[in-house]
Amino acid sequence: MRKSLILTEHITISSTILIVLLGIVLVSFSLIKDIFINPHRYFSTVLSLEEIQFFVVYTSLIIICVLISFIIYLLLTLRTRAQLMVLNATESLDVSREQFVKIYDGAPVPYVTLDDKGEIRNPNKAALRFFGEVLKEIEGKNLFSYQPKEDLDKTERLFQYYKSKVPINREEMRMITKDGSVKWVLLSVFEMEAFGGSRRTGLATIFDITEQKQLDQAKTEFVSLASHQLKTPVAAIKWYIDMLLSHNLGELSSKQEDYLNIVYKVNEEMIDLIDVLLNVSRVEIGSIKAESKLTNVIEITESVLVELSSQIEEKKLSIDKQYKDNLKNIRSDPKLLRIVIQNLMSNAVKYTPTDGVVTISFKDSFTDKSIIVSDTGIGIPKSEQDKIFTKMFRAGNVHDLKGVQGTGLGLYLVKSIVETMGGSISFISEENKGSIFTIKL
């Protein structure tokens, strides 16, 4: 097509040049003929009026010939040039389409388009590989029919989303492939109506996350196994000392009892440390998922205070409890919230000197609920305040305190958990005056 158009153009240009040449030759021929017949006209020194007229006429004729040829050339090649432009545009469109098809078809992520009923059209190669089916088998099947029966509620909800044109964005779900294996995917479906065409089309991407899920499962199992292996021996130590201290096996001397109490206390610290380390591991591998259920914040706070009662009594601390009744029924994750409150209260008690005050209060506004733990403790030096949520960090002023143990993991854990729960943490602190920590749920 392109060759024939170019040939036509060449012929047109050549004919035009021929016409021009022919015109010039004809004019020149008349001129030469006239020179031979009337040589005196051309070789006299002074030109007569007739001679001048003669030259003007001939020159004009040559110019008119050239102009006519040029116009003929333009008229003749107009169509050819327009056709060439269309041809070029069509060719680049074809290249784009070809590239798009190559990208769509060869993409490693499974893509399918969906009609208004959710039925599959145009699966790419990755989609065929993912489902383990050939084109004939997959085309026309409903995308929302590949889910296991147990996930029916979720499937139905997503199908309703699709029918109502609500975008589906990275929804985690399971799909069953031809060989019966269950795969975890992130499904996204976007409307393509805006790109033209009267029929409704959805573009679905099916991102296979089965391997990630298996890896997550393996990591969770590892932490669970590590918990078991680390905590079983400390549980045994705890119970054996418990037996000795209960005097069930005979009386102990006061020195023996003192020593056993120390071993018991150290073992309890070890249990706490293992708990913190395991919680940090869970947060870091992302196996902690916040649940939302009815939570009694007052009950949690009271149980934490019971745990801390011996330290509170020992330091003669006053606990100011500013409870509100509506905190008995908030939606949160009780287990995670307990870790948060336990860490903040424990820090407040640990870093507040004798006769100090620890306050726990709650704020309930229209937009959010807050838990505030404040103390009259040693505070955090200004220069170190930006580091307090980093792992293994302990402020410089805690090292002078006698008998105060810490891992530097508590606030890191608190921040991570609060963020997992969708909340935030902030604080105000002044050295030797105290700190106020606020958790927004």
Next chain:
Amino acid sequence: MEKVDKKNVLVIDDDDNLRTVLIDKLNMSGFYAVGASNGEEGLKKALKTHPDVILLDIIMPILNGWEMLKELRKDEWGKGAKVIMLTVIENTEAIARAVEDDSLAYLIKTNESMDDVVEKVKMMLRNN
């Protein structure tokens, strides 16, 4: 050693140290306690002796705690057998199942003292 008036407790835990101390404590507290070191052995003993309370560890070889419980609940007597699951971490599954099942409780080994364990066994026996 077995007495008719004593309540029987079966302690199923693969950790020898924990099993021994639990049996000792329970025997000293007026129970008749025996042990099993895995779920399979525990299931056989439970179905044979019908203990009043079973203390059941979760992570064990051969048959783990949940698998053993599943088998136990298939038995006519085992359906209502009182079981306290022993865990080392706060186990959401254990808590959820204990809430649904009146004959099931759980305790976290590192959080409870020996007296707490005995108290929990007594509490299960009171819930007749």
